[in-house]
Each structure stands twice: as C-alpha cells, then as structure tokens.
Amino acid sequence: QKEVEQNSGPLSVPEGAIASLNCTYSDRGSQSFFWYRQYSGKSPELIMFIYSNGDKEDGRFTAQLNKASQYVSLLIRDSQPSDSATYLCAVRPGGSYIPTFGRGTSLIVHP
Amino acid sequence: DAGVIQSPRHEVTEMGQEVTLRCKPISGHDYLFWYRQTMMRGLELLIYFNNNVPIDDSGMPEDRFSAKMPNASFSTLKIQPSEPRDSAVYFCASSASGGETQYFGPGTRLLVL
Numbered sequence: 001q002k003e004v005e006q007n008s009g010p011l012s013v014p015e016g017a018i019a020s021l022n023c024t025y026s027d028r029g030s031q032s033f034f035w036y037r038q039y040s041g042k043s044p045e046l047i048m049f050i051y052s053n054g055d056k057e058d059g060r061f062t063a064q065l066n067k068a069s070q071y072v073s074l075l076i077r078d079s080q081p082s083d084s085a086t087y088l089c090a091v092r093p094g095g096s097y098i099p100t101f102g103r104g105t106s107l108i109v110h111p
Numbered sequence: 112d113a114g115v116i117q118s119p120r121h122e123v124t125e126m127g128q129e130v131t132l133r134c135k136p137i138s139g140h141d142y143l144f145w146y147r148q149t150m151m152r153g154l155e156l157l158i159y160f161n162n163n164v165p166i167d168d169s170g171m172p173e174d175r176f177s178a179k180m181p182n183a184s185f186s187t188l189k190i191q192p193s194e195p196r197d198s199a200v201y202f203c204a205s206s207a208s209g210g211e212t213q214y215f216g217p218g219t220r221l222l223v224l
Binding site for chain 1: 142159167211217
C-alpha cells in the first residue's frame with residue numbers, strides 16, 4: 001500500500017507569515033509530486049508540481065522535494081486570508097500514471 | 112473552454128434507491144477518474160478509464176458500485192442499492208495523455224438517508 005501522509009491540522013498562521021505544509025510518502029520509486037488546493041465546498045485544483053530534488057518557486061509558493069528523506073513540502077510566503085483552504089499532497093509512484101492523494105492539511109490564515 | 116461537468120450537483124435519496132452520477136470530461140482528455148471524498152477517508156480513487164476503457168477499478172468499494180464510459184464525452188457512476196455510508200462527495204476528473212494535471216469537476220454531493 002503506497003501511503004501519503006499529511007498532518008490534518010488545522011495549521012493557523014497570521015496574515016503575512018510563511019505557512020509550511022509537509023507531506024511524507026512511502027514509495028521510494030515515486031516520480032512526481034503535486035500540491036492541490038481545495039477551498040471548502042469546492043473541488044481540488046492543482047497549484048504546483050515538482051519532479052526533482054530541491055526547490056521550485058512559483059510566485060508566493062515554493063515546493064520543496066527531498067527524495068532521500070521521502071518528503072515534499074509547500075511554503076506559502078506572505079500568507080493571505082484567501083489562502084485559507086485544505087492543501088492536498090499527491091504522489092505518483094514510479095511506473096504508474098495515477099497519483100495517490102494524502103488526506104490534506106487545513107490551513108487557516110487569520111488577519 | 113468548459114471544464115469537467117458533473118450532474119447532479121446535489122442528490123438526496125433514500126437507502127435502497129439507485130443513484131446515477133454523470134460526468135462529461137474536458138474535450139480531448141483521454142483519462143477519466145472517479146473519486147469519492149469523505150472526512151474520514153479523504154479523497155479515494157474509485158476507478159479510472161483510458162480511452163473509454165476501464166483500467167483499474169480496485170477502488171470500487173463493492174458490487175453495488177458500477178461505472179461506464181460509453182464514449183469519450185460521457186461517463187456514469189451508478190450505486191445500486193444505495194446505503195447511508197455511501198454519503199460523500201463524488202468527483203470526476205480528467206487529464207490528457209502525457210499530462211499529469213488532473214482537472215476536477217465541481218463534484219456531486221450525495222446524501223443517502
């Protein structure tokens with residue numbers, strides 16, 4: 001069973017702070033890593049993906065991947081109340097087209 | 112460009128009734144996925160199709176669940192008979208071959224009384 005683990009939260013941060021969301025996975029052969037954002041009552045939407053070790057930046061978002069330690073994280077700089085949502089980590093194992101989703105971390109950004 | 116379309120958006124039914132959920136993927140996408148999301152279990156993959164052919168249905172919870180994709184623009188997920196524990200949000204998603212981004216529909220919120 002390929003596992004993707006996330007702390008369910010909620011993670012509460014003040015507006016303007018850095019929010020750090022973490023995800024660990026069990027399959028060492030995993031190739032692709034995704035972060036989806038899901039607002040309450042809405043569907044998941046992809047915000048970032050990363051394939052290689054290191055950091056990938058996109059605006060206020062940075063995805064970090066460490067395959068040796070089998071974790072992937074998402075940093076949100078200058079957090080805004082509009083970032084309040086559940087963030088789902090998804091991991092695609094090697095040899096498979098289908099990602100496994102974590103259960104998500106709830107983020108609350110308070111003014 | 113229209114996204115993934117699902118219907119109905121909300122469904123309330125009584126235990127034992129048949130429920131049919133519908134999905135229209137994004138035009139040109141050849142992968143279609145059905146997910147179920149609950150607070151207890153998170154987002155679970157039920158089944159996925161490639162070029163209208165079911166590839167993996169190992170996530171389908173039991174024989175009461177069935178899914179079809181008669182053509183590239185339409186899929187159904189049927190529950191017969193429905194039970195209260197089937198209450199969840201059911202998402203359909205599609206993606207293009209070679210692309211790893213899944214585009215989710217708005218979901219169907221199912222409540223079985």
